[in-house]
Amino acid sequence: MVSSETDRIYDKLVSIRRDLHANPELAGNEKRTQQIIKQYLIRLGIEVDTSIYAHSIVGILKGGKKGGRKIAWRADMDALPGDFPDSVIFKSKIKGVQHGCGHDVHLAIGLGIAEVLAKRRQLLKGTVYFIFQPEEETFKGAKKMIDNGLFSRINPSEIYSLHVTALPVGQIMVKPNEMFAYQRRIRIRLKNEVTEEEAKALGDEIHSSLSRVQNHAKPWEIQHISDSSTGLMNPNTIFKDYLIMDEHFKVYAKNNERYLDTYLYETDQSRLGKIIPEIEQIIKESRYAEKLLAVSFIQENPTVVNDEKLTEKAIAILKKNYGDYSVARDYGQVPYFNDDFAYFQQKVPGVYFFLGGSNAKKGIVAMNHAPNFNVDEECIKVGVKSFSSLLIERLNGK
Structure with a gap:
């Protein structure tokens, strides 16, 4: 046996x-x-x-x-x-x-x-x-x-x-x-005329505009995955249908450019292709439109x-x-x-x-x-x- x-x-x-x-x-x-x-x-x-x-x-x-x-x-x-x-x-x-x-x-x-x-x-x-x-x-x-x-x-x-x-x-x-959300590392390149503080503020705006959760859920609180009412084993789990990001972008200067890097997590594969255009649109509608150089994924693990x-x-x-x-x-x-x-x-x-x-x-x-x-x-x-x-x-x- x-x-x-x-x-x-x-x-x-x-x-x-x-x-x-x-x-x-x-x-x-x-x-x-x-x-x-x-x-x-x-x-x-x-x-x-x-x-x-x-x-x-x-x-x-x-x-x-x-x-x-x-x-x-x-x-x-x-x-x-x-x-x-x-x-x-x-x-x-x-x-x-x-x-x-x-x-x-x-x-x-x-x-x-x-x-x-x-x-x-x-x-x-x-x-x-x-x-x-x-x-x-x-x-x-x-x-x-x-x-x-x-x-x-x-x-x-x-x-x-x-x-x-x-x-x-x-x-x-x-x-x-899918057992996990799709993880992407994203990079925004701006002209270095944008200050560090301005870049951080822009990152916060992107974070709030792009993030998506259900009914004020907090899927970033991963310690709740086993919770009987909100965890993974409940059909009403908070860990579905979300796009969340690291709370703050990493902001730094390199090669006379300003960089913003962060990780994001998306549950819906069909939405992945929309992320970069959405970020580009947010920036184009801001006062930094003329400062944008590029937005790209720098890591795309399956x-x-x-x-x-x-x-x-x-x-x-x-x-x-x-x-x-x-x-x-x-x-x-x-x-x-x-x-x-x-x-x-x-x-x-x-x-x-x-x-x-x-x-x-x-x-x-x-x-x-x-x-x-x-x-x-x-x-x-x-x-x-x-x-x-x-x-x-x-x-x-x-």
Whole structure:
């Protein structure tokens, strides 16, 4: 049974997670992490390929039965720069580096799924590819793996991943289509005759004119994503149909020009093409019309977009195996965060899940990239058993 096997290896997975947490490695430096994952997979008898890109690893597990699908599971590897407070006894030993996003948990879950499936390989059809991806925090690793021939070596027909976040521990949440808002970094170039104070005032005007929220909602207050009345699991969530921006533009002078830079977050893809013309129009109607040089996006990362059919099938499998409350439907889009898993989804239909790691009774809040980020490690158990079951059914199903 998947649940009993998960229980058997749980303590081992917690130990691995804590070791990775205490020894974090930044994007591009995941050498020790790679070796731990490699040795773990080899001990399971899983074929390992470390030649695709940098410190990436691909584990290949072939089922013992004929037929079946080819499916990939992705886990990200890197840590964050930072020295946020961390209350755990296994805190980072590396100054200025910490697992403040939960990738150590993702790795433990990925290895757990690999072990559960490896023990059942003779009962499985198809092939599972375990993609351990470096450099997610810099939004480079997935694209680099693809550019270096990942999908010429493996050929999955579907791909899955997860991210631990500040939902109740063990709660799985997912939706078809966009999981995050579209993030853009915008730059306005003006003649340097515009003073810094004038540029700041113009930025505030653009901010107030361009921003869009529902009924005075505050979707920038991301700490409310798990709130029962306004959070992502409520159909009336505040985290849908918005365009929000960083509160203030970064204003500076360079090359005898005045620059205004900021990030913005839009939930509606069809509106993205209207943003630059709208900003241009605001400036043209201001007293700075003759000072405008250019408006452009200087960063346009793709966002995670879940395949509709696969998402509905995954929800059905999880509910069948673990009950209706095991997985909740997401009704919004998270601002600020994103994931380069989006690049894999451009090549292969896929589903990306949120997994709750918070526990209010224990004072644990799994708000990523925030001070005192912590995770209730029970979510490792939920992640391993839930997604092992999902992959098994997808491999062996019709």
